[in-house]
Amino acid sequence: MRVIIVGCGRVGAGLAxxxxxSGHGVTIIDTNxxxxxxxxxxxxxxxxxxxxxxxDVLRRVGTQGADLFFALTEGDNRNILAAQLATETFGVQHxxxxxxxxxxxxxxxxxxLATICRTRMLIDALARHGGLPADPGADGVHTPSxxxxxxxxxxxxxxxxxxxxxxx
Amino acid sequence: xxxxxVGGGRVGYYxxxxxxxxxxxxxxxxxxxxRANQISDELGSIVLNRDGCEGxxxxxxxxxxxxxxxxxxxxxxxxxxVCQMAKHHFEVPRTIARVNNPKNEQLFRHLGVDxxxxxxxxxxxxxxxxxxxxxxxxxxxxxxxEIELLEAQIGADSPALGRRPSDIPLPEGxxxxxxxxxxxxxxxxxxxxxxxxxxxxxISRTECAVDLHRELIGDGQxxxxxxxxx
Numbered sequence: 001m002r003v004i005i006v007g008c009g010r011v012g013a014g015l016a017x018x019x020x021x022s023g024h025g026v027t028i029i030d031t032n033x034x035x036x037x038x039x040x041x042x043x044x045x046x047x048x049x050x051x052x053x054x055x056d057v058l059r060r061v062g063t064q065g066a067d068l069f070f071a072l073t074e075g076d077n078r079n080i081l082a083a084q085l086a087t088e089t090f091g092v093q094h095x096x097x098x099x100x101x102x103x104x105x106x107x108x109x110x111x112x113l114a115t116i117c118r119t120r121m122l123i124d125a126l127a128r129h130g131g132l133p134a135d136p137g138a139d140g141v142h143t144p145s146x147x148x149x150x151x152x153x154x155x156x157x158x159x160x161x162x163x164x165x166x167x168x
Numbered sequence: 169x170x171x172x173x174v175g176g177g178r179v180g181y182y183x184x185x186x187x188x189x190x191x192x193x194x195x196x197x198x199x200x201x202x203r204a205n206q207i208s209d210e211l212g213s214i215v216l217n218r219d220g221c222e223g224x225x226x227x228x229x230x231x232x233x234x235x236x237x238x239x240x241x242x243x244x245x246x247x248x249x250v251c252q253m254a255k256h257h258f259e260v261p262r263t264i265a266r267v268n269n270p271k272n273e274q275l276f277r278h279l280g281v282d283x284x285x286x287x288x289x290x291x292x293x294x295x296x297x298x299x300x301x302x303x304x305x306x307x308x309x310x311x312x313x314e315i316e317l318l319e320a321q322i323g324a325d326s327p328a329l330g331r332r333p334s335d336i337p338l339p340e341g342x343x344x345x346x347x348x349x350x351x352x353x354x355x356x357x358x359x360x361x362x363x364x365x366x367x368x369x370x371i372s373r374t375e376c377a378v379d380l381h382r383e384l385i386g387d388g389q390x391x392x393x394x395x396x397x398x
Contacts, residue, residue: 053245054271055269055272055275075245076221076249077221077245077246078245080248081244081245081249084275088279089275101221101222103222103223103224104221104222104223104253107256108252110256111252
């Protein structure tokens with residue numbers, strides 16, 4: 001698979017490593033080249049210093065035809081813009097935007113964008129740790145069609161990530 | 169008419185000022201406290217010191233009864249989100265976004281923003297009126313850089329207009345070989361007559377590129393010097 005990740009923070013870098021180590025073609029983009037220090041020195045993917053909310057940049061890194069697109073910068077709105085460029089302009093089927101504002105995350109999921117909301121996930125995890133009942137809508141990636149933790153379960157070689165979820 | 173302006177930078181400030189003078193009811197959302205205070209000092213208590221990208225602050229500002237939401241911050245992504253939230257969450261009839269990257273215009277319209285204003289595009293259009301936009305494109309270098317593949321666009325002021333390939337005086341090291349007209353690609357024929365908008369692919373020795381430029385594009389004097397001097 002070809003995977004494009006915008007934002008090389010802790011999450012972006014970690015995810016890029018995971019996909020690249022599983023044999024997938026990964027391109028990670030960040031405006032700040034120092035962010036690439038988070039990648040291992042022998043990172044097998046491509047790191048591109050550019051603005052991932054710029055249509056020309058996304059075209060240049062081959063967004064058209066990418067199997068997965070993750071927008072994981074620190075800015076909710078930048079992620080929303082990048083992910084919508086991927087889906088609307090470049091026809092990417094599976095694009096996920098990290099949207100930490102729960103209200104905006106829900107609004108955009110209902111508009112047709114897959115989102116992941118760290119705020120809601122953390123609150124839920126900590127609340128459960130403190131013995132409160134789980135928030136059923138807090139976990140994983142929210143897609144417009146319903147919750148999916150593995151949109152591409154069939155396509156990924158290492159799909160069983162689901163098993164470590166919240167069955168227990 | 170009730171209007172919400174998001175972003176109290178220069179554009180937002182002057183927009184607000186003009187709209188107030190025209191007698192409209194409005195509120196400005198500006199997340200920077202200092203900037204928000206400045207505006208309310210000058211224009212009165214019409215400022216909400218909040219981030220307009222957040223749904224609950226748009227609600228607080230009365231987005232559900234606004235006729236227009238104008239997102240004029242300096243960041244394209246913020247303006248997009250404001251307009252999308254306004255449109256889809258609050259059913260605001262008319263949303264207006266400022267964009268800096270002109271490439272975002274089309275996407276924003278596609279995503280439902282009613283009016284997309286691009287100062288970059290406007291400046292570009294104004295400049296293009298004054299400067300010949302047709303240039304010789306250097307597509308590739310061949311034979312170690314001695315020969316080049318070039319593309320020339322025939323403009324309305326091209327000396328090649330209405331002429332055939334054989335009428336164009338080109339030196340030995342220069343050959344026109346493909347014509348792109350609209351969506352069609354055709355080999356250069358003897359009977360071809362050049363029209364405005366045609367693109368011509370040429371192979372040329374590097375030193376002959378200047379001849380190609382003169383014969384296909386023109387030397388630019390007529391258009392360039394007069395308007396740039398002014």
